[in-house]
Each structure stands twice: as C-alpha cells, then as structure tokens.
Amino acid sequence: MDHRLALLGAHLGDDLxxxxxxxxxxxxxxxxxxxxxxxxxxxxPRTTADVAATLKLCDAHGIALVPQGGLTGLAGGAHPVGxxxxxxxxxxxxIEEIDPAMATMTVEAGTVLQVAQAAAEDAGLFLALDLGARGSCTVGGNLATNAxxxxxxxxxxxxxxxxxLEVVLADGTVVSSLNKMLxxxxxxxxxxxxxGSEGTLGVITRAVLRLQPRPSFSTSALCGCRDFEAVLSLLKAMRAGLGPSLTSFEVMWPSFYDFMAGSLPxxxxPLAGRHGIYVVIEASGFDAEHEAARLEAVLGAALEAGDVEDAVLAASQTDVADLWAIRESVSEYSKVLGPITAFDVGLSAGRTGEVVEVLEAGLRARWADAIALSYGHIGDxxxxxxxxVPSAGLAQPGEAITGFVYDTIRRAGGTISAEHGIGLLKRKYLSYTRSDEELDLMxxxxxALDPKGILNPGKVLG
Known part of the structure; x- marks a missing residue:
C-alpha cells in the first residue's frame, strides 16, 4: 500500500x-x-477539527489536497488531481444558527445553497445569493469561487x-472569524x-451569511429592443425608475434567442415577431401594486421612445416562468448543440455590443458553420x-476558439472570468486580465499561506 494512504488511514480512520x-x-x-x-x-470530514487534522497531516508529509464542494464549477477548480x-x-x-435580530445565518461550508435559501425563508428572511446550480452547489464552493x-x-x-468566515490554513491552523457585525x-x-481564491489559500469550513428582508412581490417583463444601444438606454431607465427594485436585467442576442426558440419548439x-435584441427584467419589492405600476411606467416610456419595440409584462407566476423560459434553456445545450466551448467573460457595458459583433462575425469567418450564442447578465x-462547430463533430477546435475569444476580450479591456473562476481551464490566460504586478502579489x-504548495495544485496560478 502507498505509505501516504497508510498515513491517512492511520491518523483519520476509515470513516473519513x-x-x-x-x-x-x-x-x-x-x-x-x-x-x-x-x-x-x-x-x-465531519467537523472543522477533521479538516484541520487532514491539512496538518498533508502539509507535514507533502501530500497535495484539492477541496471539493458541490462540484458544479465550470473552470475545473474542484477537479481532482491523481x-x-x-x-x-x-x-x-x-445550518448552525439563524439570528433574526442581526439578519445573519451561520452555516457549514457543505450546506447546499438551496437548503440555506429555504431555511432563511422559513425564518422570514431572504438569502439573496442565487444561481442555476442552487440544488447542487454548496455555500463553501460559492464563496471559494465568488459565485x-x-x-x-x-x-x-x-x-x-x-x-x-472560518478557514483552515494549509498547515492545519484554524482561523475563526465568525463576525456578525456589518x-x-x-x-x-x-x-x-x-x-474567490478557489481553495488555493485555505479551506472555508463555516460562514456567517448576511440575510435580507424577504421581498413579498416579484414580477418580470420580456422586451424586444431595437439594438444594443436601445438596451443600454433601457438599463439606464430601469435603474433610475426602479432603483433597488431592479433585481435582474438579462440580455439575449438573436443568435441565442432565435436558435434556442427554434431548436426547442x-x-x-411570448413576443410576436423578431427583434434586434431581447431583455428579461425582474423587479421585486414589498408593495405589489406600486412595484408593478413603476415597472409598467418605465416600460411605457421606453416604448414611446422607441427603445423597446414590444414588451410583455407578467400577470401571474405562470407568465413569469414563460418569460424566463428561453433564458433558462441553457440546461438544454446537450440536446441541441452537442460539445461546446463556453465562455464567461466581463466587459464594460458600453463595449459589449460591439464586442459581440466582433466575436460572432469572427467565429463565422474562421468556421463557416459556427454556431455562436451570446447572452448574459449585462446589468452586471x-x-x-x-x-x-457542427462540421468538427466531437473534435471541436476549442483551443483556437478560446484563443480568438480571449484575445478579443483582452483588446476590449475585459476580463476572462466574470463569475466562474480560473481553475484549470483559464489559468494560461490569467495574464490577459491581470498585470505582472498583480500576478506577483498573488x-x-x-x-505566505501555502509555502509547500499543497492546496489545489495547478489551479489558478499553476
């Protein structure tokens, strides 16, 4: 038997x-x-003490370690190493505690996000962090990747x-700072x-999360806009007209909207005809009549200005689901596309429209049958x-596609990762976004925190 396995078994036991x-x-x-x-x-591990014992043992004997949460990451940050x-x-x-007076929740890192959300709701509060993998991803993974x-x-x-946070360092030291104060x-x-360190500096074991008042009302609208400039005008109007009631502003280019709608009949x-670009808006608050009226008023002004060509405002939760259906159809990619090369990038809003044009045209110029679908959280x-690329079959030209996309993003002053982290897949491109001085600081x-390099080897910095 490998002596390292013998050490782990002897010190931690077969239960762990x-x-x-x-x-x-x-x-x-x-x-x-x-x-x-x-x-x-x-x-x-079952406890923080178990995590500390594991890290202390691994550090002492030079055994590398990869932290894992819900394994829903898309950049390879939790992918195991042989x-x-x-x-x-x-x-x-x-879930250790919910403190209504401080509006906080103290949870262990392996808590599934949806479970934490439900517990907050049961307490009359609201955990606002939310993403599509909520039923599988864990709080620790969300924090380690800054989801x-x-x-x-x-x-x-x-x-x-x-x-x-409570964090265990590479040498097994437990740093507990479960602060509740704003x-x-x-x-x-x-x-x-x-x-956001992706488990390369320490292992998050517990967290105090900030909760919010639970909105009693939420509604959505789907808009067909003239072009991306009209989308920016609509975003400005929604921010001014709705303020903190604006909770989502999701944009879909025709490449995405028309392809997914056509592929999944x-x-x-809900919108008749075709438009230059599509937007799903969500507004939430505490006064149903007032919030709905404000959203309707902003949409009405945008229609009069010509920025919005057509719009549908939800009248029920069934309508809300219908308005979001195409935006949330990304889980169907395997049915309609096959193997894909996916990107999560960040750009200033003002540059996004032109960059999408460059990306989609450039990809088609290189691969005539390329299918490029653009969408995102443009408000963020x-x-x-x-x-x-259908003609490539299973042998997708991923490296060539990635090089072109990230070169374009770098020239536009954007970031190669907006919300999915670096992990393994983006490591070689990190310098596209971070300066030499920033990389040196990292x-x-x-x-300083992991002098032997045992934590998540090969990830983020390599």
Missing amino acids: VAVGDGIPERATHDWSGLPPVRPLALVR DAVALSLERMNR GGNRVIRYGMAREHVLG KNNAGYDSKQLFI HLPR SNLHLVVH RRMKR
Missing part, C-alpha cells in the same frame, strides 16, 4: 477516508468537462453576502483573501458565449 473503488464516481470530476480523474484518496487527496465538505452541512448569478445587479457577488474595521479583513415565445457587465500571498 475512502480509497480505490471506495471513491464514488461523482468525486472524480466536476462540471468543467475535463476527463474524470480518480484522486489518491477521498477524505470526507496524486492528491480530494477533500469533500459534503458532510459538513449543518455570481442572476441577482448580482441588486445584491452583488458572493462576497457581498459574507460577514464572517461594521467591523478592526484591522485587515482577512476573509476577502479566501473568497416546446418553449413559449457579464457576457456568456457558447460556441459549437504569488506572494500563495507562498
């Missing part, structure tokens, strides 16, 4: 350590599409929902180091692009 065929298939890959890899061992331990936080899934989602325009990225300026805010298509400066932090 699985090896060989005892490692479940789900622990061999994440959602990045990378080939499955069986890790050296799978450790499933010669490393996979550390799954799935057993650490308790985004559809409500970022109103509530911010994952880091805006965090008041306190105002706490006592020295460095160390939690920010670990949020069961999807409702986040563009998604999905590319499939390496200094990595050396």
Whole structure:
C-alpha cells in the first residue's frame, strides 16, 4: 500500500477516508468537462477539527489536497488531481444558527445553497445569493469561487453576502472569524483573501451569511429592443425608475434567442415577431401594486421612445416562468448543440455590443458553420458565449476558439472570468486580465499561506 494512504488511514480512520473503488464516481470530476480523474484518496470530514487534522497531516508529509464542494464549477477548480487527496465538505452541512435580530445565518461550508435559501425563508428572511446550480452547489464552493448569478445587479457577488468566515490554513491552523457585525474595521479583513481564491489559500469550513428582508412581490417583463444601444438606454431607465427594485436585467442576442426558440419548439415565445435584441427584467419589492405600476411606467416610456419595440409584462407566476423560459434553456445545450466551448467573460457595458459583433462575425469567418450564442447578465457587465462547430463533430477546435475569444476580450479591456473562476481551464490566460504586478502579489500571498504548495495544485496560478 502507498505509505501516504497508510498515513491517512492511520491518523483519520476509515470513516473519513475512502480509497480505490471506495471513491464514488461523482468525486472524480466536476462540471468543467475535463476527463474524470480518480484522486489518491477521498477524505470526507465531519467537523472543522477533521479538516484541520487532514491539512496538518498533508502539509507535514507533502501530500497535495484539492477541496471539493458541490462540484458544479465550470473552470475545473474542484477537479481532482491523481496524486492528491480530494477533500469533500459534503458532510459538513449543518445550518448552525439563524439570528433574526442581526439578519445573519451561520452555516457549514457543505450546506447546499438551496437548503440555506429555504431555511432563511422559513425564518422570514431572504438569502439573496442565487444561481442555476442552487440544488447542487454548496455555500463553501460559492464563496471559494465568488459565485455570481442572476441577482448580482441588486445584491452583488458572493462576497457581498459574507460577514464572517472560518478557514483552515494549509498547515492545519484554524482561523475563526465568525463576525456578525456589518461594521467591523478592526484591522485587515482577512476573509476577502479566501473568497474567490478557489481553495488555493485555505479551506472555508463555516460562514456567517448576511440575510435580507424577504421581498413579498416579484414580477418580470420580456422586451424586444431595437439594438444594443436601445438596451443600454433601457438599463439606464430601469435603474433610475426602479432603483433597488431592479433585481435582474438579462440580455439575449438573436443568435441565442432565435436558435434556442427554434431548436426547442416546446418553449413559449411570448413576443410576436423578431427583434434586434431581447431583455428579461425582474423587479421585486414589498408593495405589489406600486412595484408593478413603476415597472409598467418605465416600460411605457421606453416604448414611446422607441427603445423597446414590444414588451410583455407578467400577470401571474405562470407568465413569469414563460418569460424566463428561453433564458433558462441553457440546461438544454446537450440536446441541441452537442460539445461546446463556453465562455464567461466581463466587459464594460458600453463595449459589449460591439464586442459581440466582433466575436460572432469572427467565429463565422474562421468556421463557416459556427454556431455562436451570446447572452448574459449585462446589468452586471457579464457576457456568456457558447460556441459549437457542427462540421468538427466531437473534435471541436476549442483551443483556437478560446484563443480568438480571449484575445478579443483582452483588446476590449475585459476580463476572462466574470463569475466562474480560473481553475484549470483559464489559468494560461490569467495574464490577459491581470498585470505582472498583480500576478506577483498573488504569488506572494500563495507562498505566505501555502509555502509547500499543497492546496489545489495547478489551479489558478499553476
């Protein structure tokens, strides 16, 4: 037996350590599409003390370790490494406390996001962090990747929902700062180091999340706009007219909207005719009559100005689902496209329209039958692009596509990652977004907190 496995078994016990065929298939890959890899061992701690013992042992004996949450990441950040331990936080899934007075929730890192959302709702509060993988992703993974989602325009990225963290460092040291206070300026805010670090600086084990008042009303509208300039005018008007009631502003180019609607005929298509670009808007608040009237008024003004050519305002929750159906059809890609090369990039809103034109035209110029679908959270400066080349079959030209897309984003002053992290898949392009000085600072932090380089080897910085 490998002496490292003997060490793990002797110090941690069979209850925590699985090896060989005892490692479940789900622990061999994440959602990045990378080939499955069986890790050296799978450790499933039950407590922070278990995590600390695991890291102390691995650090002392030079055993690399890959933290895993819900394995829903798309950049390969939680993808296992063959010669490393996979550390799954799935057993650490308790909601420890909900404090109504402070409007906080204290949870273990393995808690599934949807479970945390439901617990907040049961307490009459609202956990505003939300993304499509809510039923599988975990709070620790959300924080380690600084996840985004559809409500970022109103509530911010994952880091805006965090008041306190407990983290285990590479050497097993437990740093517990489960702060509940909104105002706490006592020295460095160390939690920010670990949020978005993808498990390369420490392992998040517990978190204090900031909760919100639960909106009692929500509605949506679907708009067909003239062009992207009209979309920017509509966004400006919605921000001014709705203020904090604007919770989502999702944009779909015809490449995405028409392709998905045509490929999935069961999807409702509430707008008649075709338009230059499409927008789904969500407004929420505490006064149904007032919020609906404000949204209707802003839409009416946009129609009169010609920025919106047609619009449908939901009259029921069934209508809301219908208006969102095409935007949420991304889960159907495997049915209508086959293998894809997917991108999650960030751009200033003013540049996004022209960049989409360059990307879609450039991809078709290189591969005549290329299907390029553009959509995203434009209110948050986040563009998604999905590319499939039918003539290439299973051998998609992913590297060539990626090089072209990221070169275009770099020239436009954007970022190669808006909400999905760097992981393995984007590591070689990190310098497109971060300066030499920024990268040097990241390496200094990595050396300081993980001098032996055992945490998530090969990820983010390599």
